[in-house]
Amino acid sequence: MRQKWSEEMPVVQFRIARPTDQLDKVVEFYMKGVGLKVIGSFNEHDGYDGVMLGLPGFAYHLEFTQHKDGSPCPAPTEDNLLVFYIPDREARDRIAGNLETMGYLPVEPENPYWGKRGITFEDPDGWRVVLQNTAGIGPN
Structure with a gap:
């Protein structure tokens, strides 16, 4: 259960x-x-x-x-985020490298907080994803 x-x-x-x-x-x-x-x-x-x-x-x-008839879903603002908290910086960097190898380059976050320990990407639809390193800090 x-x-x-x-x-x-x-x-x-x-x-x-x-x-x-x-x-x-x-x-x-x-x-x-x-x-x-x-x-x-x-x-x-x-x-x-x-x-x-x-x-x-x-x-x-x-x-x-x-x-089958189409499912458009325009991305919201650049500050609507899906955040993955990743305590291991090397693992976070490996994931970022995977995305870069696939042709997805990091983008500048709208809120500078996410750029301090995070790397922001846009998925194919333009929705933003943050790979946030949490080593030594809590998830907030």
């Missing part, structure tokens, strides 16, 4: 879902570049294809969907 977060919020799983018109490229970015694993997928479900990518434990994951 999965553990609940708290009695006030008895959630056992958390998913962020987002449409895209570039499902294959987005999945490659988060799998090959960032290192997430496929934990589920579906094809032609009411006109949608989708892939769920996650971290160990599967309690937190991302879902990307694409409709």
